[in-house]
Amino acid sequence: MHGATEKKILKAELRWAALVAIIVFVIMGAIVFAAVSMHINPPSNREYIDPQTLHLSGEFTEGNLGTRTGPDGQVTTRIITTQFAFLPQCVVVPADTPVTLRFASPDVIHGILVTGTNVNTMVVPGYVSQVHTVFRRTGDLLMPCHEYCGLGHSQMLATVRVVPPDQFRPGPDGRALCG
Amino acid sequence: MASVAFDPAPAPAPARAERSTLGVGRLTLAHLWVAIAAFAVACVLGVWQMWARSPLEAPAHSAANYFRAVTFHGVSMAYVLTTFFIMGFGYFVAETALKRPLPAGRLAWAAFWLALAGVLMAALSILSGSASVLYTFYPPMTATVWFYIGLVLVVIGSWIWSGIMIAAMMGWKRAHPGEAVPLAMFGTVANAVMWLWTTLGVATELLFQVIPAALGWVDTIDVGLSRTLFSWTLHAIVYFWLFPSYIAFYTLAPRAAGGRLYSDTMGRLTFILFLLYSLPVGLHHLFMDPEHSTGFKFIQMVLTALVSVPTLLTIFTIAASLEIAGRMRGGTGLFGWIRALPWDRPMVLATGLAFVMLFFGGGGGLINMSYGMNAMVHNTSWVTAHFHLIFGGTVVIMYFAIAYAIWPTLTGRVFASARPLRLQLWLWFIGMMVMTLPWHYTGLQGQWRRVAAFDYSDPMIAAWGPWVLLSLAGGVILLVSALLFVWNLFTLHRARAPRGVATFDYAAAVHPPGRIPRALNGFAMWNVFVAILMAAAYGYPIAQFFIDPPPQAVVHRTVAG
Numbered sequence: 249m250h251g252a253t254e255k256k257i258l259k260a261e262l263r264w265a266a267l268v269a270i271i272v273f274v275i276m277g278a279i280v281f282a283a284v285s286m287h288i289n290p291p292s293n294r295e296y297i298d299p300q301t302l303h304l305s306g307e308f309t310e311g312n313l314g315t316r317t318g319p320d321g322q323v324t325t326r327i328i329t330t331q332f333a334f335l336p337q338c339v340v341v342p343a344d345t346p347v348t349l350r351f352a353s354p355d356v357i358h359g360i361l362v363t364g365t366n367v368n369t370m371v372v373p374g375y376v377s378q379v380h381t382v383f384r385r386t387g388d389l390l391m392p393c394h395e396y397c398g399l400g401h402s403q404m405l406a407t408v409r410v411v412p413p414d415q416f417r418p419g420p421d422g423r424a425l426c427g
Numbered sequence: 428m429a430s431v432a433f434d435p436a437p438a439p440a441p442a443r444a445e446r447s448t449l450g451v452g453r454l455t456l457a458h459l460w461v462a463i464a465a466f467a468v469a470c471v472l473g474v475w476q477m478w479a480r481s482p483l484e485a486p487a488h489s490a491a492n493y494f495r496a497v498t499f500h501g502v503s504m505a506y507v508l509t510t511f512f513i514m515g516f517g518y519f520v521a522e523t524a525l526k527r528p529l530p531a532g533r534l535a536w537a538a539f540w541l542a543l544a545g546v547l548m549a550a551l552s553i554l555s556g557s558a559s560v561l562y563t564f565y566p567p568m569t570a571t572v573w574f575y576i577g578l579v580l581v582v583i584g585s586w587i588w589s590g591i592m593i594a595a596m597m598g599w600k601r602a603h604p605g606e607a608v609p610l611a612m613f614g615t616v617a618n619a620v621m622w623l624w625t626t627l628g629v630a631t632e633l634l635f636q637v638i639p640a641a642l643g644w645v646d647t648i649d650v651g652l653s654r655t656l657f658s659w660t661l662h663a664i665v666y667f668w669l670f671p672s673y674i675a676f677y678t679l680a681p682r683a684a685g686g687r688l689y690s691d692t693m694g695r696l697t698f699i700l701f702l703l704y705s706l707p708v709g710l711h712h713l714f715m716d717p718e719h720s721t722g723f724k725f726i727q728m729v730l731t732a733l734v735s736v737p738t739l740l741t742i743f744t745i746a747a748s749l750e751i752a753g754r755m756r757g758g759t760g761l762f763g764w765i766r767a768l769p770w771d772r773p774m775v776l777a778t779g780l781a782f783v784m785l786f787f788g789g790g791g792g793l794i795n796m797s798y799g800m801n802a803m804v805h806n807t808s809w810v811t812a813h814f815h816l817i818f819g820g821t822v823v824i825m826y827f828a829i830a831y832a833i834w835p836t837l838t839g840r841v842f843a844s845a846r847p848l849r850l851q852l853w854l855w856f857i858g859m860m861v862m863t864l865p866w867h868y869t870g871l872q873g874q875w876r877r878v879a880a881f882d883y884s885d886p887m888i889a890a891w892g893p894w895v896l897l898s899l900a901g902g903v904i905l906l907v908s909a910l911l912f913v914w915n916l917f918t919l920h921r922a923r924a925p926r927g928v929a930t931f932d933y934a935a936a937v938h939p940p941g942r943i944p945r946a947l948n949g950f951a952m953w954n955v956f957v958a959i960l961m962a963a964a965y966g967y968p969i970a971q972f973f974i975d976p977p978p979q980a981v982v983h984r985t986v987a988g
Contacts (some may be wrong), residue, residue: 254938260747268739272732279728279798285465288799290714292721294971297988298978329985336519356568356983357650359715359806363873363887368715368802373567373980375717390887394806396561398568399490402878415889 291369291379299354299373302328310350314340315347315424324348329358329371329393332400338407338426342416343386345382351377359395362408370395433540443689445450449526451518452837454535458515461543461831462508463913464511466823469503470909474902477862481899482883482892493879494559501562502553504818507546509668510581512826514538516589516752517615519833523931524609524678527602530594538587541564545580548573558984561877563661564637566653575633582626589619597904600949606939608948610694611678611933617698618670618948624706624957625667640982641967648981651718652972657897659965662731666705666817668943672825672892673697676745680831682934683774686752687935691936693744695947702953704730707964708967714801718977723835724798730964738789742782751937771850777828780856781821787860791867794797806877809870812863819905820859827852827912833931838919841927846917855857862901 282288302308308328314336315325318343323342328335329351340383351360358371364385369377383389393404408427418424447454476496478485521529530534537597546676551573552558557571586754595615596608608616636653639645679689679695710727715718753764772778784926791813794800832849842848866874869891884890920922946952 261690261693261743264743265740268736271739272735275793276729276732279800282799283725283839286799290798290801292719292724293717295717296977299980300978302555306663327663333949337661355981357565357654361806361873361875366491366802368805370713370716372654372717374650374977377717390873390885392875392878394877396565396877398983399494399559401494402490405882423487 250259261284261360283376291377293376293378295376295378296374297352297376299352303350305348310335314426315418317418317422317424322346322348322381323348325351326352327360327406329360329404331355332393332404334391334393334404334406336406336426338409340409340411340416340424340426341383342413343383343410345413346380346382346415348403349379349381356397357395358393358397360391360406363387363390363392364403367391368394383408386410436941443555446841447521449519449533449836451522451535454529454532454835455519455833457517457539458511458518460825461546461621462511462515462826463664463830463916465503465507465511465546467909469508469706469914470906472500472503474899474906476500477895477899477902479879480881481895482889483899484532488880490879491556491559494561495556496552496562496625497877498559498820499550499553502549502787504576505562505664505668506549506581508823508826510542510585513618513671514542514585514669516674516829516833517588517592517619519837520611520615520674523836524611524615524933525595525599527599529591530598531591531641531913533699534587535591538584538591541587542581542584545577545584547608548577548580549771550577552577555879560985562634563657564653566632566637566640566982567648567650568983568985569637569641570577572638575638579630579633582630586626589891592616592619597774598762605942607691607943609678609686609933610691610936613695613948614670614677614698617702617950618667620954621663621670621705622667624702624961625660628656628661628709632656635964638849643984643986646982649972649977650980650984651716651977652969654713654716654718655965655968655972658712660709661712662709663705663816665818666734668822670698670701671829672781672822672971673701673741675774675829675832676741676781679829680745680774680778681748681752682750682932683772683832684716684720684749684768684778686748686750686755686934688934688936689744689747689751691938691940692943692947693740695943697741697744699947699950700740701951702950703952703956703960704737707956707960708734710964711801712969713798714798715805723964727964728796728798730960735789735793738785743783745778745782748934749775771845771849773845773852774828775829776849777824777852778890780852781824782858784816784820784824784856787863788813788820792817804870806875807870808866808874808876811876812866812870815861815866818858820856820863824852824859827855830916834916834919835927837925838924840919840924842915843925844917845932851908851911851915854904855913858906858908859902861902861904864896864900865901869894 307326311327317323323345326341353371353373361368367379367381369379369380389408391406391408479488479493518529552571558574560568560570576612592615596612627860636648638647682917708727708731711731714724752765756767758767768775874891881888883892914957
């Protein structure tokens, strides 16, 4: 083989390498654009909660679970994921309204998604998992546990009831319940 | 030459052909048959799992059986098939590429028996129902300690293998000063070095967190830390599995196609980039986790994007190598060389099919790694589809092709016909497509992972039914292919199979490497780079658990005692 073919090969390789660089650069650009200008980021939340005591006091006590509208109008839904159920099993949220979902686990790792939305987070014991979202479609959505948490994992399924904003009527204490 | 084995009229064999002139013949066969046995059982269980999740009623269907089966499937495919295949193929490459006997042959056998004892320990733990924690463990749940000890023995066996691979290369370099290490061995040692780095994470998790918890020495466990340590291993392990396929792309496929490797340097560069960039990217498995900041997730996302580079380079180099072959065989025009390729040869066919599956699987992977977009697909069937295409597709179909290429050398017998081999590869490809394409769709619909059954009385889940049945049909095709694979290899162990001359050669490069830079002929410098990258990518994400310790989770024993 001659040096000429070696040069040709090198040239072709460099051309391809440049194309590869462009492909990677474009993908990265789209991701950075989505993250910076549209605030599409993964649900990081280094906020601690002791899995052994979360039910004793504070926001994850039984009377505070489910959806609650704060004095500032902020809608927050608090859910405990536990072997093998969600507490509560059904939550109601208003459509077209910013909603903050907060999850905590007293036992093992769980994970949730809400079908038809981009709501998705792991629930790791020791942390409060938090997702900000706006539900656009009304109706009952499925919220399953999507991480293996023991033999009863398949039964862990909750409902997110999305209602039109005018039908979302929290009680005097700010809590809204399913049904 | 790989294709000799598939010549319809094999050359007349010597009157009394030796069974195998290869020193590592029995060692390689022992490893590969363990790998294949685990693979076959895992395929049977895989089909049953899909049946259980479908609208059809499956026999013996219970949650306990399902998660037992999933654990067995995952451990067999991810740990046993892969590790044993890679070790066996590595020994084979060390002897045939370096053309000298394997150093420490007895130690290699000791590693084999150690790892096999570990496999049996883990398998019995799973079958008895004492280890239904899946192959990714999920602390704070713990299984019987024998499960973890068994897996640790497999890892120790693979560490011994890594040491032997490195020693084999160093010995060859001492005997051939200044010469380029043959590419197949360079790739094998790159994998061994990467594997030593890779297993640090899971070994630390098992030895310092999970095993003490399983033994009852501790009652609580830092789950964020254990997830982080596992993520250290979780992505690079996929490249550990992938390496033999890439070694076959570079050093077997061009020759099987009747051509030459376009660029030896590109092969070395690819293997080095895998070593560098498959490790500091594991946090992309934890994008949806709370315990890591978006900053480190972003950094590792960028590094993940870079790991697509060696694959894109490989696609170019292998396509160019095949083009050389196609044109040498008379192919003309922009695409005419594709038609001119010898698609009847299993290695060429498998390479083509592997690339198609890599296109779909890699495309899905780019979406998974996309930081924000991951929320759309995390822990849905989309991800299951992605890794079945990459691992079950690209990786395993090349394992088939490698086995078909080396079995004649190992047994001293040749395949009477390549037809059942091609049929098996086509069935695998079709089955994988039919199984995974519906999974992508149902995953986008929100179908979640790791459940023993779906409630088809729910109208939304009922709509997935036909797609689930379609993917089940794909699974059945895969099972047929898997059994045919076992049969094809088995035929070469029968006395009636035609005998053949069993030499083995690798593809030559268009420009065979003469003297090459030291950086492209060893790994000392690259290890320093890996250490720097890992310190940057994982230093703080691990240190944070000690700087500001989070509350621990209570250990949940899934078995009594």
